[in-house]
Amino acid sequence: MSISKGFSRRAALLAGAFTVSAGLSPAFAQGEIKLGAVLSVTGPASFLGDPEKRTLEMVVEDVNAKGGILGRKVRLIIYDDAGDPNQARTFATRLLEEDKVTAMIGGSTTGTTMAMIPAFEDAQVPFISLAGAVQIIQPVKKWVFKTPHTDTMACEKIFEDMKKRGTTKIGMISGTDGFGKSMRDECVKVAGKYGIEILHEENYGPRDTDMTPQLTNIKNKAGVQAVINPGFGQGPAIVTRNYKQLGINVPLYQSHGVASKQFIGLAGDAAEGVRLPAAALLVADKLPDSDPQKKVVVEYTKNYTTRTGQPVSTFGGHAYDGFMIWKEAVERAKTDNAAKVRDEIEKTKGYVGTGGVVNMSATDHMGLDLSAFKMLEIRNGDWTIVQ
Secondary structure, three states, X not given: OOHHHHXXXXXXXXXXXXXXXXXXXXXXXXXXXXXXXXXXXXXXXXXXXHXXXXXXXXXXXXXXXXXXXXOEOEEEEEEEOOOOHHHHHHHHHHXXXXXXXXXXXEOOOHHHHHHHHHHHHHHOOOEEEOOOOHHHOOOOOOOEEEOOOOHHHXXXXXXXXXXXXXXXXXXXXXXXXXXXXXXXXXXXXXXXXXXXXXXXXXXXXXXXXXXXXXXXXXXXXXOOOEEEEOOOOHHHHHHHHHHHHOOOOOOEEEOHHHOOHHHHHHHHHHHOOOEEEEOHHHHHHHOOOOOOOHHHHHHHHHHHHHHHOOOOOHHHHHHHHHHHHHHHHHXXXXXXXXXXXXXXXXXXXXXXXXXXXXXXXXXXOOOOOHHHOEEEEEEOOEEEEOO
């Protein structure tokens, strides 16, 4: 990229990033509904932010083409934080003080989400996060919600599978990023409940390109029956490749932070046999017709792949669920008033989305239980449901 083009792109991001208001019906009530988003569209977490951005643009365009919400056009204002918490904080402030949004859907990573929470809490504007760590919603924060399953749930789903298989002694290698550290801590916290003993632990940084030394230490630890890798981004793919290179022959479990075809592409043949908990969206065509999510995930998959030419990931699905939960809350409130919409989001019951069936409350700002997770295994470069 030339310097001039790079400068122009940066200037565009700072000036207003991406806005969507296309496909509009000519008859709208006066005044737009302004919805903000801060996403990691570029940078190391782009595999999260890019499908989230594409999804939000798609659903806003569709809603506006049908007359908007409450007869008002939705104006979507997206900023790209490139995975940088400091940029995320700056853009959150801009959305609130300059763009005057009445709600926010975004925060691709735990780090960027946590950096933005104080701004939305102080401004008393609803914030629906798309990141995984349980600390986003526990303890409960009045104005903060999230759509992805928590890292605690991921640990529990993995440990449930291990318990069924008689696995009791494990190794763990985790990323030092916000999500990796949080999930590691949650796994340590709940392991005893499932009779799991963690015999050895290792970690790696976000810029590490070879985890062979850490995995060798785990391989040499007597008694290890399986390994868990809490993390997201390229790290888990490197772990998976190094795992196969070292000939480690016990099961490898990844987190829902790698639930996209991009992970399989990065890990290559080494991904064969890897297990992870993930949303039903990844196995839409494999769900029985009786599954309440099937209609939603099949329709989203068809729309997304047709419009973008890309395979779906659970991350785009999180954005879809965030938008639809917010949209239904605005419709119930009959206004985009921040306080009234917040109250309606908290009252969400029986919403069937790509991530599961959501039932929120004053003490639960996510509304999913373990039934929302499927245990998947990668076979022949694709997802299969573990029975």
